[in-house]
Amino acid sequence: DQQVKQNSPSLSVQEGRISILNCDYTNSMFDYFLWYKKYPAEGPTFLISISSIKDKNEDGRFTVFLNKSAKHLSLHIVPSQPGDSAVYFCAASLNYGGSQGNLIFGKGTKLSVKP
């Protein structure tokens, strides 16, 4: 039973436009949410995170929005660039029951930004 879900396996966007990647979760005890970016044959690279006590975090072209009541978060990339083409993983962590902060990942969304 997946606790973190990314329902869109792929997304294609034109360069310069906005990319919106979505993520849903089921466990209301999650306290941190993160987005990782992964290129082929490389490990995931941290992109941006948000604490469960916030609803928005912005870092340059990347903004993450958290809607706790809907158990939904999204990553906005504006403007999208061809170099953003990668697989994006949504991940969550929780701090209870002895958890040491291991991440729970979604299956990923492959973003393709076309020139």
Added chain:
Amino acid sequence: GAGVSQSPRYKVAKRGQDVALRCDPISGHVSLFWYQQALGQGPEFLTYFQNEAQLDKSGLPSDRFFAERPEGSVSTLKIQRTQQEDSAVYLCASSLGTGLWKGETQYFGPGTRLLVL
């Protein structure tokens, strides 16, 4: 080195063979995590070390999987009597302090791709 390194990058094993996968975390990082990523899936947690102590091994799929970090730096994930379902990318990650719940980032290595024939 600047980042997390893993070796070998690729490993082909015959079913029943034992394998050992190595992770060199970022120097000084206290926390070390192992994840397993099957094809088309996201990484799944296997085990966690704080220095040399293995504090969580709840994600290890069977007793054929064993991990150690004897001196609190380099870690080895060992899989005994490999099975075809063990084929996956094994990712190692490290973080500076004692857990992500304090807001720390996990830095991932490139992974070891294991193929069991």
